[in-house]
Amino acid sequence: xxxxxxxxxxxxxxxxxxxxxxxxxxxxxxxxxxxxxxxxxxxxxxxxxxxxxxxxxxxxxxxxxxxxxxxxxxxxxxxxxxxxxxxxxxxxxxxxxxxxxxxxxxxxxxxxxxxxxxxxxxxxxxxxxxxxxx
Numbered sequence: 071x072x073x074x075x076x077x078x079x080x081x082x083x084x085x086x087x088x089x090x091x092x093x094x095x096x097x098x099x100x101x102x103x104x105x106x107x108x109x110x111x112x113x114x115x116x117x118x119x120x121x122x123x124x125x126x127x128x129x130x131x132x133x134x135x136x137x138x139x140x141x142x143x144x145x146x147x148x149x150x151x152x153x154x155x156x157x158x159x160x161x162x163x164x165x166x167x168x169x170x171x172x173x174x175x176x177x178x179x180x181x182x183x184x185x186x187x188x189x190x191x192x193x194x195x196x197x198x199x200x201x202x203x204x
Contacts, residue, residue: 076136076189077127083143083182084123090175091116097158098170106172109157115150119143119179133194140183140190147176147183 095103096112106112122143129136154173 074130074189074193076186076193077130079182079186079189080123080127080140083179083186084120084127086175086178086182087116087120087123087147090178091120091172094172094175095170096154096172097161103170104161112150112153112157115146115153119146119150119176122146123179123183133190133197136190137187137194140187144180144183147179151176 091106091112095105097104106116122139126136126139126143129139151173154169154176158169158173
């Protein structure tokens with residue numbers, strides 16, 4: 071299960087959402103850095119995304135389900151990044167003025183999820199090719 075490269079990508083995706091979002095501040099406000107703990111909705115969506123990535127590691131026998139759940143997680147990550155941009159604009163009245171590194175963790179998550187999907191689809195093609203020879 072962990073031997074497969076896509077399992078490592080899913081692990082990195084889950085860790086990037088968990089550690090990156092909860093440990094790194096999201097925005098630069100007038101009183102200092104603002105973390106995700108100030109926004110309950112952001113915490114919930116980040117937790118769902120991280121949980122989906124980490125639980126998807128154990129679906130290694132159901133490759134098509136993994137691909138679908140990864141695509142759903144990619145959509146969730148883009149929605150979360152859009153919410154970050156919207157909240158930053160609401161706080162600072164400019165598009166990218168106060169964004170910190172934590173705001174870009176959903177995009178890092180998307181990169182790892184795309185790499186995981188590529189590995190899963192490669193495995194699926196390999197399995198289908200080996201079934202033809204039986």
